[in-house]
Amino acid sequence: MSDTITTSDIAAPQDAAALLHRFLRRLRDRRAAQSASRPQQPADANDEQRALTLADAAMSDCLGDDDWLRRPRQVAVVGPTQTGKSSVVNWMLGAPVAEVSPLAGFTIHPQGFARGGDIDAPWTDRLFPGRRRTPRAELSRDDLVAYSLEWVAGDGCDPDAAFQVVWDTPDFDSLAATSYGDAVLESIALADVIVLVLSKEKYSDLSVWRLLRLIEPLARPLVVCVNKLTPDSAQPVLRSVRERLSEFGGEYRGAPVVALSYLERASEYPPSAAELRRVVREQMEAVDRGARAPGACRLIRAHWDAWVAPIEAETAAQHAWRDVCAEAIRAALEAYERDFLNHPQRFDTFRRAVVELSQLLEPPRTAAVLGSVRWLA
Ligand SMILES: Nc1nc2c(ncn2[C@@H]2O[C@H](COP(=O)(O)OP(=O)(O)OP(=O)(O)O)[C@@H](O)[C@H]2O)c(=O)[nH]1
Ligand SMILES: [Mg+2]
Known part of the structure; x- marks a missing residue:
């Protein structure tokens, strides 16, 4: 089974239930790993972990074949x-x-x-x-x-x-x-x-x-x-x-x-x-065993917001970080263009440096030619 959770394979309600089950299991394992690295968790974090364990087991129970359902x-x-x-x-x-x-x-x-x-x-x-x-x-x-x-x-x-x-x-x-x-x-x-x-x-x-x-x-x-x-x-x-x-x-x-x-x-x-x-x-x-799936859904609904809130917060933080980086790069490029590329004295110094660098990097015979071409350009 692939590690990536997608909605593309959903053809029937049972597929959706299986997908939801996988998602819950991922959430549960993720939270368990986080609690292991941070043993001092607030009591309600522990409650949410227990709710995930129960929801995982309840969903697993709903996904049975006929033998299982007639147990x-x-x-x-x-x-x-x-x-x-x-x-x-x-x-x-x-x-x-x-x-x-x-x-x-x-x-x-x-x-x-x-x-x-x-x-x-x-x-x-x-x-x-x-x-x-x-x-x-x-x-x-x-x-x-x-x-x-x-x-x-x-x-x-x-x-x-x-x-x-x-x-x-x-x-x-x-x-x-x-x-x-x-x-x-x-x-x-x-x-x-x-x-x-x-x-x-x-x-x-x-x-x-x-x-x-x-x-x-x-x-x-x-x-x-x-x-x-x-x-x-x-x-x-x-x-x-x-x-x-x-x-x-x-x-x-x-x-x-x-x-x-x-x-x-x-x-x-x-x-x-x-x-x-x-x-x-x-x-x-x-x-009434038919009432078990709606029961599992009620449990999931009751905790859904608390379960996904940390993921939403992480996603929002990632987006905010991306925006900060994009802005920093834009500002740096602007400064570079203004202070070097478009600056009459510094650009000259900068061009010499580029030529010397390219001469160092290129084959000896072509370096001088390239240098003079670049210098004239
Ligand atoms: N005298 C007396 N002892 C009882 C009564 N009910 C339970 N016990 C005793 O209480 C103790 C615990 O009973 P268990 O049935 O083992 O309790 P449990 O809830 O399964 O306990 P854990 O497995 O440790 O969680 C045992 O020593 C029982 O004999 C009672 O009505 N009278
Ligand atoms: Mg006992």
């Missing part, structure tokens, strides 16, 4: 660290498949668990472009550009398997998340339904509401799940979460909120897990 239904379980994402994955699947740990930032790769569909079918080739599919047991902290997908046998909690693949994802708020946070955005771009897991401690973190603002234009169905609620905290925390959601428009304003009470022993099964599965199933039934 099994996907749920992405996302949230800050230690809220219980991996636990929720297990409760949804009815099997302790995702590894749970009290260590913050424990899950660092997207890990898919499938209960339906063929996990070696062609649609899986397009999962997480740029990441290597790796057996879950071989996922390593030394290789963050990896993901896993495996088949699990559930215990029949959800026999109709309305959600066929559940993705456990890394956190987006821990110190180390800057090194693997893109995986969360890529998982969101892939998902049909997003389950946002909060907890009593982490429901009001800025990172949570920033992420929701970022993904809102995609309008993917959202289920908010508040984990580790104690009897005294449940009502006020749930009220606060609903109030914050009410500040959003569209889908997120009335997003379902499921409460999961704190378990004395983490190995127990929360009674409201069945409610969570019911709500996710309900959201899944209403999924």
